[in-house]
Amino acid sequence: MSQPVIRFNAVSKTFTRKGESFLALDNVNLTINQGDIFGVIGASGAGKSTLLRLINHLEAPTEGDVLINDLSLQGISKKQLNQVKKDIGMIFQHFNLLNSRTVFHNVAIPLILQGRDKAFIRERVSELLAFVNLSDKAESYPDELSGGQKQRVGIARALATNPSILLCDEATSALDPHTTVQILLLLQEINRRYGITIVLITHEMSVVQKICHKVAVMANGQVVEQGNVLELFGQPKDSVTASFVQSVIHDRLPEQTVARIKQQSPSRALRLEFVGQTAQQPIVNRLIREYPVEVNILFANMSEIQSTILGFMIVQISGEAVDIDAAIRYLHDAGVKISNV
Numbered sequence: 001m002s003q004p005v006i007r008f009n010a011v012s013k014t015f016t017r018k019g020e021s022f023l024a025l026d027n028v029n030l031t032i033n034q035g036d037i038f039g040v041i042g043a044s045g046a047g048k049s050t051l052l053r054l055i056n057h058l059e060a061p062t063e064g065d066v067l068i069n070d071l072s073l074q075g076i077s078k079k080q081l082n083q084v085k086k087d088i089g090m091i092f093q094h095f096n097l098l099n100s101r102t103v104f105h106n107v108a109i110p111l112i113l114q115g116r117d118k119a120f121i122r123e124r125v126s127e128l129l130a131f132v133n134l135s136d137k138a139e140s141y142p143d144e145l146s147g148g149q150k151q152r153v154g155i156a157r158a159l160a161t162n163p164s165i166l167l168c169d170e171a172t173s174a175l176d177p178h179t180t181v182q183i184l185l186l187l188q189e190i191n192r193r194y195g196i197t198i199v200l201i202t203h204e205m206s207v208v209q210k211i212c213h214k215v216a217v218m219a220n221g222q223v224v225e226q227g228n229v230l231e232l233f234g235q236p237k238d239s240v241t242a243s244f245v246q247s248v249i250h251d252r253l254p255e256q257t258v259a260r261i262k263q264q265s266p267s268r269a270l271r272l273e274f275v276g277q278t279a280q281q282p283i284v285n286r287l288i289r290e291y292p293v294e295v296n297i298l299f300a301n302m303s304e305i306q307s308t309i310l311g312f313m314i315v316q317i318s319g320e321a322v323d324i325d326a327a328i329r330y331l332h333d334a335g336v337k338i339s340n341v
């Protein structure tokens with residue numbers, strides 16, 4: 001059982017500006033475990049950045065409690081707080097590098113601030129630059145680098161002090177799709193190799209699909225749904241989640257088509273979900289061969305999430321009511337998740 005590393009207990013955050021107050025976070029409860037890659041997704045203004053800023057205490061909650069490794073950040077001494085913050089690295093959408101300093105110096109900054117000696121800094125920075133594949137750019141300036149290279153400098157700097165938590169604030173939003181994948185793979189490698197817990201905020205479900213184990217979906221300051229990525233992609237419960245999932249997995253028929261199918265009786269239009277092994281077996285083939293029903297495949301799609309195959313199919317099954325029922329029982333027994341269209 002993984003240890004909880006970050007916990008939000010009934011956290012609310014109200015901002016007051018010019019006498020008007022705004023509830024940016026509304027009673028958020030969240031647990032992020034050691035070694036998770038945890039995604040927080042939501043539209044602009046949903047409260048994602050505020051949530052992230054509460055983890056490293058750049059903001060304090062108005063109500064509730066944020067705990068890091070079981071230590072509440074509210075009311076602890078400045079010394080203790082600095083200790084906690086040292087354990088948290090952060091990367092940013094626009095990289096936040098010092099343009100007047102070399103790549104080497106940018107990565108060295110956290111170590112200089114810690115008062116490390118020159119030999120230690122040289123060794124550690126060289127090691128980090130090798131890890132992010134930028135050894136040959138040590139003496140370059142940020143302006144001479146591509147976006148992806150700048151983000152790799154940002155990652156090396158964030159890792160300099162060996163944090164156990166890495167916060168990523170829209171870390172790939174300024175990058176093209178190819179570079180995005182490279183940076184996400186690097187984050188995955190950091191998580192696997194060093195066991196660092198990663199919290200990643202994004203407005204793109206494709207980012208969550210590629211590397212997150214768990215996800216929280218935010219809307220209007222609330223976490224409307226959270227859980228395992230595979231389950232959430234398969235069966236989103238909240239409408240906000242469903243629309244994010246549909247941005248990467250298209251599994252809906254046009255409404256007119258659904259209406260037409262529903263008029264054609266006796267038949268049933270079903271949405272079938274195949275996960276893992278079930279997605280690799282000839283289940284529908286067997287259904288067609290062994291049951292006296294007609295199967296019209298209206299739609300099919302397959303995705304890979306966390307190395308697991310997730311397949312969707314929308315079928316129209318026609319025939320005698322008893323035969324349709326028997327066919328549905330067969331699908332159910334074969335491990336297919338079934339819902340009405």
Ligand SMILES: Nc1ncnc2c1ncn2[C@@H]1O[C@H](COP(=O)(O)OP(=O)(O)OP(=O)(O)O)[C@@H](O)[C@H]1O
Nearest residue numbers: 015017022024042043044045046047048049050051
């Ligand atoms: N310091 C502040 N003072 C007043 N209001 C704020 C402050 N910080 C954030 N807000 C408000 O809180 C809400 C949530 O903001 P937040 O930046 O957390 O959302 P977000 O989901 O990260 O959005 P985006 O994706 O656009 O960055 C917004 O309506 C924002 O205007």
